[in-house]
Amino acid sequence: MQYKTSMREFEPYGNVYEQPIYPKMNNMISRVNRLTPDRTVNQLLHFDCEVYLEMIDGMAAIVVGFSPDTNSLKTFTIHRKVRLNPGVYFSIVSVSGEASCRLITSAGFSMQTVELPSPHRFNRILPNIQIKEIFGYYYNVRNAGYEFKGEKHDYYELTFVDRGTLETTIENTSYVINEKELMLYGPGQFHTQHISEGQSCSYITIVFSMVNITPEAPSGENELLLNKVFTYDKKIYTLLKDFVQESSVQIPYLNSLMTCLLQEIIIRLLRSEFLSRKDEKPISLTRQHYQDELLERILSYIDESICEPLTIAEICQKFSISRSSLQLLFKENLDQTPKKYISDLKLEKSCQLIREQKYSISEISLLLGFNSIHYFSRAFTNKYNMAPSEYSKQMFNQF
Numbered sequence: 001m002q003y004k005t006s007m008r009e010f011e012p013y014g015n016v017y018e019q020p021i022y023p024k025m026n027n028m029i030s031r032v033n034r035l036t037p038d039r040t041v042n043q044l045l046h047f048d049c050e051v052y053l054e055m056i057d058g059m060a061a062i063v064v065g066f067s068p069d070t071n072s073l074k075t076f077t078i079h080r081k082v083r084l085n086p087g088v089y090f091s092i093v094s095v096s097g098e099a100s101c102r103l104i105t106s107a108g109f110s111m112q113t114v115e116l117p118s119p120h121r122f123n124r125i126l127p128n129i130q131i132k133e134i135f136g137y138y139y140n141v142r143n144a145g146y147e148f149k150g151e152k153h154d155y156y157e158l159t160f161v162d163r164g165t166l167e168t169t170i171e172n173t174s175y176v177i178n179e180k181e182l183m184l185y186g187p188g189q190f191h192t193q194h195i196s197e198g199q200s201c202s203y204i205t206i207v208f209s210m211v212n213i214t215p216e217a218p219s220g221e222n223e224l225l226l227n228k229v230f231t232y233d234k235k236i237y238t239l240l241k242d243f244v245q246e247s248s249v250q251i252p253y254l255n256s257l258m259t260c261l262l263q264e265i266i267i268r269l270l271r272s273e274f275l276s277r278k279d280e281k282p283i284s285l286t287r288q289h290y291q292d293e294l295l296e297r298i299l300s301y302i303d304e305s306i307c308e309p310l311t312i313a314e315i316c317q318k319f320s321i322s323r324s325s326l327q328l329l330f331k332e333n334l335d336q337t338p339k340k341y342i343s344d345l346k347l348e349k350s351c352q353l354i355r356e357q358k359y360s361i362s363e364i365s366l367l368l369g370f371n372s373i374h375y376f377s378r379a380f381t382n383k384y385n386m387a388p389s390e391y392s393k394q395m396f397n398q399f
Contacts, residue, residue: 004079013064014084030104035094041120044089046112051084058099064090068114131259132209141202150192157185164201167194180232184225361388
């Protein structure tokens with residue numbers, strides 16, 4: 001969290017006040033400081049008397065300390081008018097583009113400009129990347145033996161495998177993208193795709209342009225995204241599901257929402273790479289390892305049995321776990337109940353079956369164990385904001 005000058009933390013340096021000061025009426029002098037959005041502070045001002053700061057336009061922050069030591073400086077957002085105690089070292093930084101501030105002090109002031117031993121960096125809250133445009137997004141259902149001989153283009157391309165396994169090569173290096181994993185191709189990277197015999201695969205493709213928009217962003221930061229397969233991440237998976245769902249329904253601000261969802265996906269991928277580089281200390285405990293193993297076996301069983309009548313009691317019996325323990329396992333790791341997980345998985349499976357166009361809506365309802373076609377249609381509509389029949393009509397027009 002950021003600090004502002006009206007907080008208790010600012011009291012050692014000064015305080016805020018309400019009424020403006022008129023210099024001539026108080027035997028004081030003033031000057032107007034033009035502030036630019038510089039992110040680096042190289043020098044500080046030091047007065048032997050009180051200093052008053054009143055913002056004229058824009059927004060600013062103040063860097064303060066009791067000595068010109070870069071490591072001891074603190075930053076506060078200027079909130080209202082500010083009085084600084086004598087002897088405080090300070091610098092004012094714009095946070096809103098150009099800004100201006102009136103500095104008022106005693107006519108008999110003594111001031112020093114002190115160079116810092118090393119620059120103090122002021123971190124403005126600016127986005128690092130921007131999704132400029134999404135050129136295409138497709139849901140691909142491919143049968144065994146499918147082969148895409150390859151292409152390269154000037155954009156980023158995200159491939160997320162929904163079901164099955166996809167083999168790909170990038171500049172003659174081979175990778176395997178398994179179910180619920182994703183990969184990004186970068187601008188100018190030649191890539192191919194292939195599905196082995198005896199398998200089928202459905203996957204999402206999103207083609208987009210992206211730029212770094214923070215001037216001092218590390219060069220090559222986006223290279224962290226390339227030439228690797230990203231494993232399952234619940235938050236990213238949820239964002240991708242939202243992307244697909246929202247893109248299938250015409251709503252106001254759809255384009256903005258889609259670019260925001262994709263931008264969050266990319267940011268989370270970059271963040272996961274940064275955290276994996278910085279945090280090399282193993283964090284898995286024995287209990288978590290046990291939970292991960294057990295949950296993986298339960299989820300695999302649910303996935304394999306999704307077209308069978310499946311009850312919570314049956315899962316508990318098969319894995320020798322109490323109902324309350326099963327509920328806690330799902331809550332701690334998936335933040336949902338087993339019943340909701342199964343229901344969502346059935347509806348996801350229904351989407352896949354609808355896309356494959358092998359069964360009617362009634363047959364899919366029966367195949368997945370719904371009580372009736374009406375119950376299935378209501379559950380589907382509640383989750384996807386459209387009826388199964390409408391989804392069937394729109395799917396191949398949307399992807």
